[in-house]
Amino acid sequence: MEGLTQVGDCTYRLEVPEASTFVPAVSYFITDGDGALIDPGPGAAVPALRRAMESLGLRRLDCIIPTHVHVDHAGGAGAVAALCPSARVLVHPRGVRHLAHPAHLIEITQQIYGTDFETRSGTVLPVSGPQLRGVEDGEVVRLGGRELQFIHAPGHASHHLAILDRSQQGLFCGEALGLPPHLLPSVAPYSFHEEDYLATIESLRRLDPRVLFFAHGGADAHPRPAFTTAAENTRIYSRMTLDGLRKGESPAEIALRFVVDVKRRFGLTYAPDGAQLLVTGYEMYFRKKGLA
Numbered sequence: 001m002e003g004l005t006q007v008g009d010c011t012y013r014l015e016v017p018e019a020s021t022f023v024p025a026v027s028y029f030i031t032d033g034d035g036a037l038i039d040p041g042p043g044a045a046v047p048a049l050r051r052a053m054e055s056l057g058l059r060r061l062d063c064i065i066p067t068h069v070h071v072d073h074a075g076g077a078g079a080v081a082a083l084c085p086s087a088r089v090l091v092h093p094r095g096v097r098h099l100a101h102p103a104h105l106i107e108i109t110q111q112i113y114g115t116d117f118e119t120r121s122g123t124v125l126p127v128s129g130p131q132l133r134g135v136e137d138g139e140v141v142r143l144g145g146r147e148l149q150f151i152h153a154p155g156h157a158s159h160h161l162a163i164l165d166r167s168q169q170g171l172f173c174g175e176a177l178g179l180p181p182h183l184l185p186s187v188a189p190y191s192f193h194e195e196d197y198l199a200t201i202e203s204l205r206r207l208d209p210r211v212l213f214f215a216h217g218g219a220d221a222h223p224r225p226a227f228t229t230a231a232e233n234t235r236i237y238s239r240m241t242l243d244g245l246r247k248g249e250s251p252a253e254i255a256l257r258f259v260v261d262v263k264r265r266f267g268l269t270y271a272p273d274g275a276q277l278l279v280t281g282y283e284m285y286f287r288k289k290g291l292a
Protein backbone atom coordinates (compact mmCIF):
# COMPACT_ATOMS: atom_id res chain seq x y z
CA MET A 1 0.00 0.00 0.00
CA GLU A 2 1.26 3.47 -0.88
CA GLY A 3 2.59 5.40 2.12
CA LEU A 4 3.09 2.23 4.22
CA THR A 5 6.71 1.19 4.80
CA GLN A 6 8.46 -1.22 7.12
CA VAL A 7 10.83 0.70 9.39
CA GLY A 8 11.73 -1.87 12.05
CA ASP A 9 11.04 -5.33 13.46
CA CYS A 10 7.26 -5.84 12.89
CA THR A 11 7.09 -2.03 12.73
CA TYR A 12 5.43 -0.13 9.90
CA ARG A 13 5.09 3.58 9.29
CA LEU A 14 2.06 5.07 7.55
CA GLU A 15 2.13 8.57 6.13
CA VAL A 16 -1.18 10.17 5.22
CA PRO A 17 -0.41 13.52 3.57
CA GLU A 18 -4.02 14.24 2.58
CA ALA A 19 -5.03 14.10 6.23
CA SER A 20 -2.54 16.77 7.13
CA THR A 21 -3.64 19.98 8.80
CA PHE A 22 -0.18 21.45 9.00
CA VAL A 23 2.52 18.78 8.84
CA PRO A 24 2.07 15.24 7.47
CA ALA A 25 0.45 12.85 9.92
CA VAL A 26 2.49 9.76 10.66
CA SER A 27 1.19 6.61 12.34
CA TYR A 28 3.05 3.45 13.33
CA PHE A 29 1.78 -0.12 13.51
CA ILE A 30 3.48 -2.90 15.46
CA THR A 31 2.24 -6.21 14.07
CA ASP A 32 3.01 -8.40 17.08
CA GLY A 33 0.12 -10.11 18.90
CA ASP A 34 -3.14 -8.43 17.96
CA GLY A 35 -1.22 -5.32 16.92
CA ALA A 36 -0.65 -1.83 18.24
CA LEU A 37 -1.26 1.52 16.60
CA ILE A 38 0.88 4.38 17.78
CA ASP A 39 -0.57 7.81 16.91
CA PRO A 40 -3.85 7.22 15.09
CA GLY A 41 -3.51 10.70 13.59
CA PRO A 42 -6.38 13.04 12.73
CA GLY A 43 -9.88 11.81 11.93
CA ALA A 44 -9.20 12.26 8.21
CA ALA A 45 -6.55 9.52 8.40
CA VAL A 46 -9.01 6.81 9.48
CA PRO A 47 -9.83 5.42 5.98
CA ALA A 48 -6.08 5.06 5.27
CA LEU A 49 -5.57 3.37 8.65
CA ARG A 50 -8.27 0.82 7.76
CA ARG A 51 -6.60 0.07 4.42
CA ALA A 52 -3.21 -0.25 6.15
CA MET A 53 -4.65 -2.70 8.72
CA GLU A 54 -6.08 -4.78 5.89
CA SER A 55 -2.81 -4.85 4.02
CA LEU A 56 -0.92 -5.81 7.22
CA GLY A 57 -3.45 -8.56 8.01
CA LEU A 58 -4.54 -6.91 11.28
CA ARG A 59 -8.18 -7.76 12.00
CA ARG A 60 -8.26 -6.01 15.35
CA LEU A 61 -5.90 -4.03 17.55
CA ASP A 62 -4.71 -4.76 21.07
CA CYS A 63 -3.89 -1.13 21.81
CA ILE A 64 -4.12 2.35 20.34
CA ILE A 65 -1.52 4.71 21.79
CA PRO A 66 -1.53 8.43 21.05
CA THR A 67 1.85 9.95 22.02
CA HIS A 68 -0.20 12.99 23.06
CA VAL A 69 -3.72 14.25 22.50
CA HIS A 70 -3.11 17.03 19.92
CA VAL A 71 -5.56 16.42 17.09
CA ASP A 72 -2.91 15.63 14.45
CA HIS A 73 -1.97 12.60 16.59
CA ALA A 74 -5.12 11.66 18.46
CA GLY A 75 -8.04 13.35 16.67
CA GLY A 76 -8.94 10.00 15.09
CA ALA A 77 -8.55 7.94 18.30
CA GLY A 78 -12.30 7.83 18.98
CA ALA A 79 -13.14 6.72 15.44
CA VAL A 80 -10.44 3.99 15.37
CA ALA A 81 -11.42 2.78 18.85
CA ALA A 82 -15.04 2.44 17.66
CA LEU A 83 -13.83 0.32 14.70
CA CYS A 84 -11.74 -1.87 17.03
CA PRO A 85 -13.95 -2.38 20.10
CA SER A 86 -11.53 -4.83 21.76
CA ALA A 87 -8.68 -2.30 21.64
CA ARG A 88 -7.54 -0.36 24.69
CA VAL A 89 -6.66 3.28 24.19
CA LEU A 90 -3.59 3.94 26.34
CA VAL A 91 -2.71 7.55 26.97
CA HIS A 92 -0.90 9.84 29.42
CA PRO A 93 -3.16 10.30 32.51
CA ARG A 94 -3.41 14.04 31.72
CA GLY A 95 -4.80 13.19 28.28
CA VAL A 96 -7.62 10.92 29.48
CA ARG A 97 -10.26 13.59 30.01
CA HIS A 98 -9.46 15.26 26.66
CA LEU A 99 -10.08 12.03 24.76
CA ALA A 100 -13.20 11.16 26.78
CA HIS A 101 -14.65 14.68 26.42
CA PRO A 102 -12.88 16.44 23.54
CA ALA A 103 -14.82 19.76 23.72
CA HIS A 104 -11.91 21.65 25.30
CA LEU A 105 -9.39 20.11 22.89
CA ILE A 106 -11.59 21.13 19.95
CA GLU A 107 -11.92 24.68 21.31
CA ILE A 108 -8.15 25.14 21.72
CA THR A 109 -7.50 23.66 18.27
CA GLN A 110 -10.05 26.06 16.75
CA GLN A 111 -8.16 28.96 18.30
CA ILE A 112 -4.96 27.81 16.58
CA TYR A 113 -6.14 26.34 13.26
CA GLY A 114 -9.51 28.07 12.76
CA THR A 115 -13.09 27.14 13.66
CA ASP A 116 -13.38 24.99 10.52
CA PHE A 117 -10.33 22.78 11.20
CA GLU A 118 -12.49 19.62 11.38
CA THR A 119 -13.55 20.10 7.74
CA ARG A 120 -9.87 19.58 6.84
CA SER A 121 -8.51 17.25 9.51
CA GLY A 122 -11.62 15.18 10.19
CA THR A 123 -14.11 15.02 13.05
CA VAL A 124 -12.83 14.54 16.59
CA LEU A 125 -14.97 11.85 18.28
CA PRO A 126 -14.75 10.91 21.97
CA VAL A 127 -13.16 7.62 23.02
CA SER A 128 -15.65 5.46 24.93
CA GLY A 129 -14.86 5.30 28.66
CA PRO A 130 -14.36 1.53 29.07
CA GLN A 131 -11.71 1.49 26.32
CA LEU A 132 -9.71 4.39 27.72
CA ARG A 133 -6.96 4.13 30.33
CA GLY A 134 -4.15 6.37 31.61
CA VAL A 135 -0.70 4.72 31.82
CA GLU A 136 1.85 5.39 34.54
CA ASP A 137 5.44 6.45 33.99
CA GLY A 138 7.53 3.29 33.59
CA GLU A 139 4.52 1.01 33.12
CA VAL A 140 5.10 -2.00 30.86
CA VAL A 141 2.44 -3.54 28.62
CA ARG A 142 2.84 -6.86 26.76
CA LEU A 143 2.11 -7.00 23.06
CA GLY A 144 2.50 -10.52 21.63
CA GLY A 145 6.14 -11.43 22.22
CA ARG A 146 7.35 -7.97 23.18
CA GLU A 147 7.15 -5.41 25.93
CA LEU A 148 6.20 -1.79 25.45
CA GLN A 149 7.31 0.57 28.19
CA PHE A 150 5.66 3.94 28.68
CA ILE A 151 7.71 6.95 29.62
CA HIS A 152 6.05 10.21 30.59
CA ALA A 153 7.70 12.80 28.36
CA PRO A 154 6.24 16.25 29.07
CA GLY A 155 7.43 19.47 27.42
CA HIS A 156 5.87 19.62 23.97
CA ALA A 157 2.71 19.06 26.00
CA SER A 158 2.07 17.98 29.59
CA HIS A 159 0.17 14.94 28.25
CA HIS A 160 3.04 13.68 26.07
CA LEU A 161 4.54 10.22 26.46
CA ALA A 162 7.14 8.12 24.66
CA ILE A 163 7.00 4.38 24.11
CA LEU A 164 10.04 2.11 24.26
CA ASP A 165 9.70 -1.16 22.34
CA ARG A 166 12.19 -3.18 24.37
CA SER A 167 12.54 -5.98 21.79
CA GLN A 168 14.23 -3.64 19.31
CA GLN A 169 15.23 -0.86 21.76
CA GLY A 170 13.16 1.41 19.49
CA LEU A 171 11.79 4.62 20.93
CA PHE A 172 8.56 6.13 19.63
CA CYS A 173 9.47 9.65 20.71
CA GLY A 174 6.46 11.57 19.36
CA GLU A 175 7.50 15.23 19.27
CA ALA A 176 9.72 15.07 22.36
CA LEU A 177 12.89 15.52 20.28
CA GLY A 178 11.42 18.04 17.87
CA LEU A 179 11.00 17.88 14.13
CA PRO A 180 13.48 15.89 12.04
CA PRO A 181 15.75 16.06 10.14
CA HIS A 182 17.12 19.23 11.81
CA LEU A 183 15.36 18.63 15.13
CA LEU A 184 13.90 22.10 15.39
CA PRO A 185 11.96 22.42 18.65
CA SER A 186 8.34 21.31 18.56
CA VAL A 187 6.91 24.32 20.36
CA ALA A 188 3.11 24.35 20.50
CA PRO A 189 1.10 27.30 21.84
CA TYR A 190 -0.70 26.65 25.18
CA SER A 191 1.09 23.41 26.00
CA PHE A 192 4.87 24.01 25.60
CA HIS A 193 7.02 23.98 28.75
CA GLU A 194 10.72 24.53 28.03
CA GLU A 195 12.15 23.22 31.32
CA ASP A 196 10.13 20.00 31.04
CA TYR A 197 11.03 19.68 27.34
CA LEU A 198 14.77 19.83 28.11
CA ALA A 199 14.44 17.45 31.09
CA THR A 200 12.55 14.98 28.88
CA ILE A 201 15.33 15.03 26.27
CA GLU A 202 17.80 14.00 29.00
CA SER A 203 15.55 11.25 30.39
CA LEU A 204 15.02 9.80 26.90
CA ARG A 205 18.78 9.99 26.21
CA ARG A 206 19.37 7.75 29.26
CA LEU A 207 17.23 5.02 27.68
CA ASP A 208 19.94 4.74 25.00
CA PRO A 209 17.58 3.75 22.16
CA ARG A 210 18.95 2.07 19.03
CA VAL A 211 16.36 3.67 16.79
CA LEU A 212 14.02 6.66 17.02
CA PHE A 213 10.58 6.69 15.43
CA PHE A 214 9.45 10.30 15.00
CA ALA A 215 5.80 11.40 14.98
CA HIS A 216 6.52 13.91 12.20
CA GLY A 217 9.13 12.34 9.96
CA GLY A 218 10.78 8.97 9.71
CA ALA A 219 13.06 6.66 11.66
CA ASP A 220 16.61 7.49 12.75
CA ALA A 221 18.89 4.51 13.27
CA HIS A 222 21.81 6.63 14.64
CA PRO A 223 20.06 8.48 17.42
CA ARG A 224 22.93 9.44 19.74
CA PRO A 225 23.60 12.97 18.36
CA ALA A 226 19.87 13.69 18.14
CA PHE A 227 19.52 14.40 21.86
CA THR A 228 22.27 17.03 21.90
CA THR A 229 21.03 18.70 18.70
CA ALA A 230 17.43 18.79 19.93
CA ALA A 231 18.44 20.42 23.23
CA GLU A 232 20.75 22.93 21.51
CA ASN A 233 18.08 24.05 19.05
CA THR A 234 15.52 24.42 21.84
CA ARG A 235 17.86 26.76 23.71
CA ILE A 236 18.89 28.75 20.58
CA TYR A 237 15.31 29.63 19.60
CA SER A 238 14.30 30.16 23.21
CA ARG A 239 17.01 32.83 23.54
CA MET A 240 16.10 34.36 20.18
CA THR A 241 12.46 34.67 21.24
CA LEU A 242 13.13 35.96 24.76
CA ASP A 243 15.68 38.55 23.51
CA GLY A 244 13.20 39.74 20.91
CA LEU A 245 10.33 40.05 23.41
CA ARG A 246 12.53 41.97 25.83
CA LYS A 247 13.51 44.36 23.03
CA GLY A 248 9.82 44.94 22.34
CA GLU A 249 9.70 43.03 19.02
CA SER A 250 6.35 41.58 17.93
CA PRO A 251 5.92 37.79 17.55
CA ALA A 252 5.70 38.34 13.76
CA GLU A 253 9.10 40.12 13.76
CA ILE A 254 10.70 37.38 15.85
CA ALA A 255 9.13 34.72 13.59
CA LEU A 256 10.73 36.42 10.59
CA ARG A 257 14.15 36.24 12.25
CA PHE A 258 13.54 32.54 12.93
CA VAL A 259 12.68 31.96 9.24
CA VAL A 260 15.88 33.74 8.14
CA ASP A 261 17.97 31.81 10.69
CA VAL A 262 16.79 28.32 9.68
CA LYS A 263 17.31 29.25 6.03
CA ARG A 264 20.90 30.25 6.81
CA ARG A 265 21.69 27.31 9.12
CA PHE A 266 19.87 24.48 7.32
CA GLY A 267 18.78 25.85 3.94
CA LEU A 268 15.26 25.24 5.19
CA THR A 269 12.22 27.13 3.95
CA TYR A 270 9.94 27.43 6.96
CA ALA A 271 6.36 28.62 6.56
CA PRO A 272 5.85 31.98 8.34
CA ASP A 273 2.60 30.64 9.90
CA GLY A 274 4.50 27.76 11.47
CA ALA A 275 7.26 30.06 12.68
CA GLN A 276 4.71 32.32 14.33
CA LEU A 277 3.14 29.34 16.15
CA LEU A 278 6.58 28.43 17.47
CA VAL A 279 7.24 31.98 18.69
CA THR A 280 3.76 32.17 20.27
CA GLY A 281 4.39 28.87 22.06
CA TYR A 282 7.64 30.20 23.55
CA GLU A 283 6.00 33.55 24.37
CA MET A 284 3.11 31.90 26.27
CA TYR A 285 5.62 29.86 28.26
CA PHE A 286 7.74 32.94 29.13
CA ARG A 287 4.69 34.92 30.22
CA LYS A 288 3.49 32.01 32.42
CA LYS A 289 6.94 31.92 34.04
CA GLY A 290 7.01 35.73 34.41
CA LEU A 291 10.15 35.95 32.23
CA ALA A 292 8.71 38.28 29.58
Ligand SMILES: [Zn+2]
Pocket residue numbers: 068070156157175188
Ligand atom coordinates in the same frame (compact mmCIF):
# COMPACT_ATOMS: atom_id res chain seq x y z
ZN1 LIG B 1 1.72 18.01 19.16
